[in-house]
Amino acid sequence: MAATLSSPPPPQQLQPSPFYEIVKGPSGLDKVVLRGARGCSAEVYLYGGQVASWKNDHGEELLFVSTKAIFKPPKAIRGGIPICFPQFGTHGNLEQHGFARNRLWVIDDNPPPLPVNPAIKAFVDLILKPSDEDLKIWPHSFEFRLRVALGPLGDLSLTSRIRNTNTDGRPFSYTFAYHTYFSVSDISEVRVEGLETMDYLDNLKGKERFTEQGDAIVFESEVDKVYLSAPSKIAIIDHEKKRTFVLTKEGLPDAVVWNPWDKKAKAMQDFGDGEYKHMLCVEPAAVEKPITLKPVRSIDGPSWLRFLIFCVLYRSTSLPLIFDAGLAWMLLRPFCFCHFNSPALCSFCEASNMFHLSMRMIPTGLHLLRLQLRGVRWRRCGWLPQTAKAIPAEIIFVDP
Numbered sequence: 001m002a003a004t005l006s007s008p009p010p011p012q013q014l015q016p017s018p019f020y021e022i023v024k025g026p027s028g029l030d031k032v033v034l035r036g037a038r039g040c041s042a043e044v045y046l047y048g049g050q051v052a053s054w055k056n057d058h059g060e061e062l063l064f065v066s067t068k069a070i071f072k073p074p075k076a077i078r079g080g081i082p083i084c085f086p087q088f089g090t091h092g093n094l095e096q097h098g099f100a101r102n103r104l105w106v107i108d109d110n111p112p113p114l115p116v117n118p119a120i121k122a123f124v125d126l127i128l129k130p131s132d133e134d135l136k137i138w139p140h141s142f143e144f145r146l147r148v149a150l151g152p153l154g155d156l157s158l159t160s161r162i163r164n165t166n167t168d169g170r171p172f173s174y175t176f177a178y179h180t181y182f183s184v185s186d187i188s189e190v191r192v193e194g195l196e197t198m199d200y201l202d203n204l205k206g207k208e209r210f211t212e213q214g215d216a217i218v219f220e221s222e223v224d225k226v227y228l229s230a231p232s233k234i235a236i237i238d239h240e241k242k243r244t245f246v247l248t249k250e251g252l253p254d255a256v257v258w259n260p261w262d263k264k265a266k267a268m269q270d271f272g273d274g275e276y277k278h279m280l281c282v283e284p285a286a287v288e289k290p291i292t293l294k295p296v297r298s299i300d301g302p303s304w305l306r307f308l309i310f311c312v313l314y315r316s317t318s319l320p321l322i323f324d325a326g327l328a329w330m331l332l333r334p335f336c337f338c339h340f341n342s343p344a345l346c347s348f349c350e351a352s353n354m355f356h357l358s359m360r361m362i363p364t365g366l367h368l369l370r371l372q373l374r375g376v377r378w379r380r381c382g383w384l385p386q387t388a389k390a391i392p393a394e395i396i397f398v399d400p
């Protein structure tokens with residue numbers, strides 16, 4: 001067997017924390033309530049490790065959750081931010097979107113350190129490990145750590161760190177998505193900017209590859225597209241509610257855009273017939289190229305010793321230092337030091353095993369004439385009223 005067998009987590013003794021409280025949600029499911037500065041809040045279910053609420057300082061809900069959502073296994077909660085792992089959609093042999101979204105996660109009281117903004121006080125760490133049943137359908141041992149945090153300005157961020165804990169040295173591959181459901185006033189009033197001219201796979205046309213037009217994306221019918229190598233910032237502009245969601249992703253190359261529209265909405269048991277008008281999924285993802293993760297091993301005493309002896313012997317042959325460096329690289333290559341602290345590709349385990357998503361809601365209005373974000377420049381401001389465009393002054397919002 002490739003992976004270490006483990007039993008489902010024992011019922012957790014939930015401890016009170018100064019950063020969050022644990023309350024019961026529908027069907028008695030435990031949820032963690034994070035309270036940020038100025039009255040912002042977020043709710044995370046242990047079932048699925050799923051964020052199901054994100055409210056701004058006016059108490060307005062920013063995520064969509066269906067009124068028909070079923071809060072009972074094996075169904076994933078329809079809305080919020082389901083975690084699709086170890087498979088996105090039907091890109092593999094597992095159930096659609098993998099099993100992480102309908103498993104019970106536990107609170108991780110002792111997570112490995114993660115560089116954080118000291119201003120972030122409200123956060124919770126969850127962890128998912130496979131049960132014996134999971135190992136039968138996906139024979140790989142892993143640890144999936146998720147941190148959900150509320151920033152000082154009410155921004156929501158999710159950081160995922162995945163470790164391959166296979167004991168037999170086998171790597172594994174997976175696809176992934178933060179299946180984020182945004183709440184919007186009316187889908188016909190929404191446009192998505194940042195995905196213009198991108199290549200995409202159209203799930204409604206047998207995953208065929210197309211190139212998006214130069215205009216921002218608007219919605220008039222069902223959409224189910226995987227944008228490839230999408231920029232790290234994407235904006236969802238809701239004209240009617242006068243608000244813009246700015247989504248920043250790291251470590252995840254793709255972005256899925258999904259709205260089921262009327263026919264599919266009617267076919268879904270856990271989704272209201274007209275609810276497609278009030279939601280839009282924009283999902284940071286890794287779909288086209290599965291991520292391969294080697295097992296993480298720490299360097300043990302004997303390995304270090306072997307390495308040192310080898311280096312000394314090698315040096316004694318007086319070969320140039322550059323060869324030593326090459327040798328060190330080859331010897332250390334199987335061991336990963338990355339400790340999941342960087343979304344960048346790790347040169348040892350050759351994978352990015354940390355995915356970060358942060359979302360900010362900023363009000364859009366006449367005062368905001370042009371939005372300039374790092375990495376994405378908004379050349380078009382067609383969404384601004386004519387009068388606003390005529391005002392000569394320019395206020396630029398630069399994301400720090």
Ligand SMILES: O=P(O)(O)OC[C@H]1O[C@@H](O)[C@H](O)[C@@H](O)[C@@H]1O
Nearest residue numbers: 089096097179203224256258283
């Ligand atoms: O009904 P599910 O399993 O939650 O999936 C909803 C949708 O999720 C999207 O991410 C997929 O691109 C769609 O193809 C899918 O229909």
